[in-house]
Structure formats: C-alpha cells, structure tokens
Amino acid sequence: MKLAYNIKDKPKFGQLIVFAFQQLLAIMAATIVVPIITNGNTAAAFEATGKGAVSNLSTVAALCGAGIGTIVYLLFTKSKSPVFLGSSFAFLGSMAAAFTGAISAQLGVLGLIIGAVFAGLVYVIIAIVVKLVGVKWINKLMPAVIIGPTVAIIGLSLAGSAINDLKTAPAGGDYRIAILCGLVTLAVTMVCSVYGKKTLKMVPFVIGILAGYVFSLILTIIGDNAGIDALKVVDLTALKDLFADIKVSTFVSFPTWDLWKDAIDGVKDLSWSYVGAIAVAYVPVAFVVFAEHIADHKNISSIIEKDLLEEPGLHRTLLGDGVGSMAGAIFGGAPNTTYGESIGCVAISGNASVITIWATAILAIIISFLSPFAAFLSTIPNCVMGGVCMALYGFIAVSGLKMVQKVDLEDNRNLFVVSVILIAGIGGLSVSFGEVNITTIALALILGILTNVLLSRKKADNNINIEEQK
Secondary structure: OOOOEOOOOOOOHHHHHHHHHHHHHHHHHHHHHHHHHHHHHHHHHHHHHOOOOOOOOOHHHHHHHHHHHHHHHHHHOOOOOOOOEEEOOOOHHHHHHHHHHHHHHOOOOHHHHHHHHHHHHHHHHHHHHHHHHOOHHHHHHOOHHHHHHHHHHHHHOOHHHHHHHHOOOOOOOOHHHHHHHHHHHHHHHHHHHHHOOOHHHHOHHHHHHHHHHHHHHHHHHHHHHHOOHHHOOOOOHHHHHHOOOOOHHHHEOOOOHHHHHHHHHHHHHOOHHHHHHHHHHHHHHHHHHHHHHHHHHHHHHHHHOOOOHHHHHHHHHHHHHHHHHHHHHHHHOOOEEEOHHHHHHHHHHOEOOHHHHHHHHHHHHHHHHEHHHHHHHHOOOHHHHHHHHHHHHHHHHHHHHHHHOOOOOOOHHHHHHHHHHHHHHHHOOOEEEOOEEEOHHHHHHHHHHHHHHHOHHHHHHHHHHHHHHO
16 A cells, blocks of 8 residues: 555654644553453452452553553664554463462462563563574465465454444443444544545544544533433543542552552462463463464555565564563553554555654653543543544454465365364454464364365475476
8 A cells, every 4th residue: 555654654743743643542442451450350359269469450550551562662662663563462361360379379469470571581582583494484384375364354353353442331321322323433534545645544543532622522412411322421529529529649640550560469479379370371471472463564564565574674673572562561561462453544644654653653652641641541432542443453353364365275275274274263263272262263264274284285286396397
C-alpha cells in the first residue's frame, strides 16, 4: 500500500501528537483489559479460598508498562519497526496460575514479574539461535500459504470482542442504542479515511472516536434529564470520583508504586518450588507466542513493503519483544507483546513513521501519571471502541487475505493448508495441558505447518515427474 509517512519520515510536531493519540486509542482498550481480567480471576480465587487478598493490578500501570516496553522494543530494533507493544492476552492463564500460587505464599504480583522474566528469557534464547543460524528456515517453515491465513485469523479471532464491545453501554443503556453509537463511530471513521483530505485522512480513528463519544454523551444527557434509562451510554463515574476530593495526589501519581510495594513484600516468602511452578506456567506459552510474533512481523512487513525479519532482523525483534515484555511486567505487571491493533492503525492511516510509535509510548507513560487523562480515557464507551475495532480488526484480516492472493489455490496442497488454518482459527480450536494453553492462533499455525509438511511430498513428486518428462 502507499504510505503517507514511511518508517524514517517525521511528521510535524502538531500532527505527531494527534497521530500518537490515535495509536494510543487503538491499543488502549486491549492493554487495560488484561489487568482487569486478571483481577477478576484473582478475586474469584480468593473468594473460593476465603484467604486475604493481594494488590490488584492497575490499568494505568499496565499502560505505563506498555509504553516502557515499547521504548525497549524500539531501541533493540534500531527504530526500524513501527509496532507498539501492549499487554499480552496469551499469558492470562499463566498470570492466573501465578496469582493462584500467590494465595498461599502471599507473594502478590512478584510471581507475575518472575513469570514475565522467564517468558522474556525464552525470546532471548530464540534470538541467539536465530542470530547464529539466520532466518531462511523461518521463510521455508512459514511461507505465504501459512502466514497469510494465520494473519487473517488474528483479525477474525478478535471479531467477537469487537461485537461484544459494540453492544455494550457502560452506563446501562439499551444494547441497540449502544450499537447505534458504535455504528456512528464506524461511519465517521470510514468517511474520514476515504473522503478526508490530508491530515483528516490520516487520523480517522481520532475523529471517529470523538464523534461517537459526543453522540453517546448527548444521548446520555437526554436520557438523564428525561428519565430514559435506555439512552444512557457514557459512564462518567471515574471523572466524578476524581474531582470529588481535589488534591495534588488526585492529579499526579506514580502508577507502579503499589505494584512494586506488593512485589517487595512477597520476596520474604519466595521459594524455589514456587519459582519452578511459575516457569512451568510461563515458558511453554512463550514458545507459542513466538509463532504470533512471526505472524505479526510478517504482516507489518507486507504493509511497509520491507522484510523486518531481515532488517533489523528477527533476532532484534525477538530481543525487543522479550526484554520489552520483562520491562512491561516490572512496571505494569503484565507481559507485553506486539499488537495487531497497532499494525491495523498503521495500515488504515498509512502512517508507518516510527517516531509516531516513540511519541505514543511516551504519551502512554505520561498519561499513566496524570489521573484526569486516564479517567477521561476510561469514560470512552465500549460501544464506541467497538465501532472502531470493527475497522481495525477487519484490516488485520484483510491484510492476511492479501498475502493469500499470491498463493496458487488451484493446487490442492495449498488449498488444504489454507483451509485447515482458517477453520481451526475461526472455529476457535485450542488445547490445554494443565496451566499451559495453546491459543487458537498458535494451534492453527502449528496445524498449518504440519499440513504443509505432510503434503510437501506432492510438490516433490511433481518436480520429479517434470524432470522425467524432460
């Protein structure tokens, strides 16, 4: 695709701030959902045991960790890969296991940080191997016939999340009103992207989200004044609570202080057996997420028309992802990973400028310290974000299908490979072994690779027949 800003291009300062804010909006919802889900899992576990609780993970701390993790990634990749890192969903089961272990040992989030370090070390080890043997084996193991449909299901697997958000009004309004607000957001986003001029065309998400937010807020105000609960969409509780008791700490706070305090408190109860249990929960998942790392970087490579596995190199992207994941967990509690939402934003806006990712990371850290900004962002309704995500996730899926266009689907071998990946992915096939969960995307990719290997003999036989005919 034609990019308005390439990797090394630098937008003007005013544009840069708007572009960064757009990237932040694209990744924010998923980034803060991970600690929310983990807190829910922890609360359920504590309720079941009747034992005391540990500190909850903070959503703003996760945002801070994502920003710091992304900066680490950009440094390792020499600012050549325009991708933002956010909280990883793949480790939710591992995080729950670490927290469950913390119930008896009272280690708190220390277990999560140790687990993220183990996961990051797996990436570091793989990076060393890749540096020694090169990346050609990756291209042979995962050609376009495998990577294309895998990227497509990354987007398609998120479709349910987008639709659930689209139907959710945080203030308790009717789901049909929520859908209307989401579709207004989507319509404005599409119109700006297709018909917008210059800068407007490059920030369709910002304009779309603002339009959806204002529309939702108007309906909410009407609903409040007229006593029509169905029209209530925007929940302003976070802002009301913030300004109920005004003081310096209300506006500026260090988001990771409670996390570090809880981790330090847990050191005295640390044991080797618990460390071993955490390793078992995290390390296998890290190998699974490696496959998603490849798919994400193949996807962004196709968008910017530059193979990132060659330059800056897969070993650098792995080091950036792995060490960035460690840093993200230390500051936010959750391991990080490359985000499809960020890649989708690059694809739709045509802005692959790495300086934008730098600005987004810095903005995420700043906002995590400023409570009013974090509170405001938290009031953006799910349905509004759902409308935007319909476009974001759709673009991820389409970018994968574009890779498949280059594949000869008249060849049954290729047809079977694509079919297995798509059906396994869309059908939601996953497998668990104890605390280790092989995600849908990873399992679909593994099945695609095995299918391709199984049927590779067909291609070899064809080549032999051609040589004999000569």
